[in-house]
Structures are given as structure tokens and as C-alpha cells.
Amino acid sequence: MITFSEQDDGQTLVIDNAPDMNVISFGKKVVIRGKAKEVFAWGGDVVVEGTVESDVATLGGSVIQKQDGKIGGAVIVIGGAYRPEGAEPMRGADKETVVFGMFEEEFRDLAKNPSQILSPSFTPAFFAQRILSALFWFIVTFTFVSLAPGSVSRAIARTNLTPLKVFGIGGGMFALFGLFVIVSLRYMPDYLGAVVSLMAFVLLLLAYVFGRIVLQVSLGKAIQKYLGFSIARSEPAAILLGVLAWTVILSIPYLWTMAAFALFIAGVGLVATGRVQRVFGQP
Numbered sequence: 001m002i003t004f005s006e007q008d009d010g011q012t013l014v015i016d017n018a019p020d021m022n023v024i025s026f027g028k029k030v031v032i033r034g035k036a037k038e039v040f041a042w043g044g045d046v047v048v049e050g051t052v053e054s055d056v057a058t059l060g061g062s063v064i065q066k067q068d069g070k071i072g073g074a075v076i077v078i079g080g081a082y083r084p085e086g087a088e089p090m091r092g093a094d095k096e097t098v099v100f101g102m103f104e105e106e107f108r109d110l111a112k113n114p115s116q117i118l119s120p121s122f123t124p125a126f127f128a129q130r131i132l133s134a135l136f137w138f139i140v141t142f143t144f145v146s147l148a149p150g151s152v153s154r155a156i157a158r159t160n161l162t163p164l165k166v167f168g169i170g171g172g173m174f175a176l177f178g179l180f181v182i183v184s185l186r187y188m189p190d191y192l193g194a195v196v197s198l199m200a201f202v203l204l205l206l207a208y209v210f211g212r213i214v215l216q217v218s219l220g221k222a223i224q225k226y227l228g229f230s231i232a233r234s235e236p237a238a239i240l241l242g243v244l245a246w247t248v249i250l251s252i253p254y255l256w257t258m259a260a261f262a263l264f265i266a267g268v269g270l271v272a273t274g275r276v277q278r279v280f281g282q283p
Helices: 104-112 124-147 149-161 163-187 190-227 235-249 255-279
Strands: 003-006 012-026 029-032 035-042 046-048 056-059 063-065 075-078 082-084 097-100
Touching: 029 035, 035 046, 046 056, 063 075, 124 149, 124 190, 124 235, 149 163, 149 190, 149 255, 163 190, 163 255, 190 235, 190 255, 235 255
Parallel strands: 012 029, 012 035, 029 046, 035 056, 046 063, 056 075, 063 082, 075 097
Antiparallel strands: 003 012
16 A cells, blocks of 8 residues: 655655555655655655665655665765765665765755746846856857867858758657667666766767757858858858857747757757768778
């Protein structure tokens, strides 16, 4: 029989007995007093007083394992900490612990108010972050263009000549990445699944950076051409215009999510098509 309750404060979910239940919580603290199969909490702590047969994971919270608590699977914490109270916590044999202690408050706020991801608050901190972001991307883009102008030029040419091909291949590769991560987490050993997921995240992040650099330069040159700037079509000016334009686009409520996704897709597509061209010896 499954028994659970919510405390009067509305912020704590207590699991007394749910041995076959995967517990998923958003914006609430989860307390396991009896048994549960698996636990995931976004924006809240997980306190294990009883037994969790499989994995315990939190996003923007901490996992607190009490003296008599037992966790049979892996412990995965992003934006928090793993705090066992016993010197030798009761864990499953050879089970992994993965902890990334960053952005805890951000994840907690996002869990309590998910709509903010689509419609951010226009505060002084928001504008300060955008100014710093524009400065950061200008430096990154200018440095990359200076070090590898040929790669950027060829990528811009592919984007202008075959945009559907770039975005189509990028979308397909992005979906395959996601499927591969899901399969690895489901069927591979815990430590190997975590490593594969981290590698996939890093590769996607690098693709995003490359795609953003290329699209910033491409958009900046298009703006230069449209406005007919008399300044000698300088590369720094194009980079600055492109960086400012994309910073504005990525600051518009609701639109920014689609724009960020497009940057991911473009980056993956540009990397993949560039690799295909090198393999077959195309210019």
C-alpha cells in the first residue's frame, strides 16, 4: 500500500511507504521515512530517513542521508551537496556519487516559478548581465575569428548557401545525442552513464559556442550590408553588431528559448557538415 502526505507548509512531501513508486517532486522538499523505489527532486532537498532502493537525484537541492537511511543506487546532485550523517553511510555496493555544487539558488527559483525561463524580470541585474554577456561574446568571437578566420568564413558560406541542410543535419544530430544520453543513463553502469552524459554536454556546449560565433559574425555582416555603413566593412564592427543583435534576441521573453535552440542546432549542423566536407576533400 502506497502512503504519502504533504505537510501543512505545502513545501514538504513525506513518503511513508512507496516501495514500487518513482517519486518526482518540483519545488518541494522530499522526506523518505519508509521505502521508495527512486527519487528525483527539482528545487528541493531529499532527506532519506528510510530506504530508497535505486537512485536519488536532485537539481537545485541537496541529498541528506540520515544515520539509519539507506540508498541502494547512485546519488546525483546538481546545484547542491550530498550530506550523509553517518561516517559510513549505507549505500549499494560500488554505486556512484556525482555532485556539481553550483547554481543552487537559480535552480530552486526556477522550480518554484518555471515561467521565468520564458519571461525574465527586467531588473538592473538583468541588464548588467546582458552587458557583461555582450562583452564576453565579443571577446570570444573576436579571438576565435582572429585565430581561425578560414573556419568561420567556410561556416558562414555553408550557412548562407545551404541553411536547410545545416539545420536539418543539426536537428537530427541533436536528437541522436539526446537519445544516446537517455539510453546510456538507462542501460550503462551508473559511473559510465554519468561520464557519457557529461561528455555529450561538453560537446553540445562547444557546438553552441561555435554556432553562436558563426551566426553572430554572419548577422553582423548582414546588418552592415543592409545599413550601408561607411566604415570599411571592418570585421570588429561586424562582430560587435552581431553580438549586440544576438544579445537582444536572446533577451526577448519567449523568443529567446527558440533562438537558443536554433543556436544549438546550427552549431551541431555546422560542425557535422564541416567534418563531412573534410572527409570527402571538399573545399
